[in-house]
Amino acid sequence: MMFEAVLFDCDGVLVDSERITHGVLRDLLAESGWDMPIEQCMHHFIGRTVRSRAALIESRTGQPLTDAWMKTFYDRRDEQLHARLQPITGALEAVQAAHALTGGRIACASGADRGKLELQLAKIGLAPWFGPHVFSGHELPRTKPAPDVYLAAARSVGVAPGRCLVIEDTPTGVTAGVAAGATVWGYCPAGSDGQTLREAGALRLFERMGDLPALWRGGAPG
Known part of the structure; x- marks a missing residue:
């Protein structure tokens, strides 16, 4: 070799993990005012950190990307990964x-x-x-x-x-x-x-x- x-x-x-993580992200973004199909969410975020897309998120939701929002995302994501990851x-x-x-x-x-x-x-x-x-x-x-x-x-x-x-x-x-x-x-x-x-x-x-x-x-x- x-x-x-x-x-x-x-x-x-x-x-x-990608559909699990991005499904959670999609749902949380929808709750914040930016609703989209999971495929579109993956297009925007796969291979990137959520924080690196802060400007895009804030422009679509009209809300700041706060530490509290990120914690909610991490908590929900980790719960789903623990339950479903393969x-x-x-x-x-x-x-x-x-x-x-x-x-x-x-x-x-x-x-x-x-x-x-x-x-x-x-x-x-x-x-x-x-x-x-x-x-x-x-x-x-x-x-x-x-x-x-x-x-x-x-x-x-x-x-x-x-x-x-x-x-x-x-x-x-x-x-x-x-x-x-x-x-x-x-x-x-x-x-x-x-x-x-x-x-x-x-x-x-x-x-x-x-x-x-x-x-x-x-x-x-x-």
């Missing part, structure tokens, strides 16, 4: 294979807040595989699409970014991985828009997380 470390995004790559099919096996192939040099690098990250990894049983190598963009000077979270993850496993493989599913995340100097592969399930991942710099696209071990070994087409 040409890579010495594998750095995974979390939402949409390891956990099937791993992406094949993610557990992919992480275990990456751990074996790299001698444990794997990390999780997400734009999500620390509480969400830890809840999700614990819920699906992946927390022990990553150990301390879990990074939140909220805790760094800049979050995705800036490279900070991937640079921090690479440092934590002692591997130069250019020897790291990043697994991402959004153009924002792909941009972050490329900016860090890593090779980025885009997870693109059937029906997803792979072109935007290519345009952001993903070197390879794949449809099933369970295919990753074979792809690393060169045993399956990209």
